[in-house]
Amino acid sequence: MGVVATAGAVVLLLTGCEETQPKASSGKPAATTASxxxxxxxxxxxxxxxxxxAAVREVTRNGAVEARSAYADVELPPEHGEWEVCFQTPAAGTAVTAGAGxxxxxxxxxxxxPAQAGATLGKKPAKTPTAKPTVTAKPDAKPSAKPSAKPTTAKPTVRVTPSKESGGGxxxxxxxxxxxxxxxxxxxRRGEPGYGKHLDRDNDGIGCDS
Structure with missing residues (x-):
């Protein structure tokens, strides 16, 4: 700093001695706290x-966890701690808030x-094979309804061995x-049935002619 005297006045010259002061910021400092x-x-x-x-409660801060059976026809027992999880809601990776269920x-x-929650586990009962009705084969030829012809009563043929005296006829x-x-x-007559020499006394070939 130099001192110069002119006309009874003292002028102070400041050279290279300026003091630098920080400028006041008009705005508030930005918050740096991360969410x-x-x-x-x-x-x-x-x-x-x-x-x-336990894993769900830890994330949701003791949110309610409801358990249900994945099969509609299977009842969930009171003790199901060893049962395995098939489906979850909300899905994995979904953002949840504290207390969310x-x-x-x-x-x-x-x-x-199952392929989807609420499916049916019960198996359908096996079908009982239906026995086919036995078909009785029809006879090839129908029995004749008409009675057979009445038996003809044949008169018995009486064979009489001709005696030696007969003519042989x-x-x-x-x-x-x-x-x-x-x-x-x-x-x-000789040759006719019943003719015999004992009937033809005169031996003329005609018996019992007189």
Missing amino acids: PAAARMPDVIGRKFTEAE AELSLVAPGTAC GSVYYKNCAAARAAGAAPI
């Missing part, structure tokens, strides 16, 4: 319910998960002419 990351629903599918419930669908140990033997006349056979 906490949003909580995400964990992936609990395939876990036992006990483990899954969750729903887990479970299946019994050793049971496969008869099959009937008459003891005498009285018998031949009684039978209406007289007179009897």
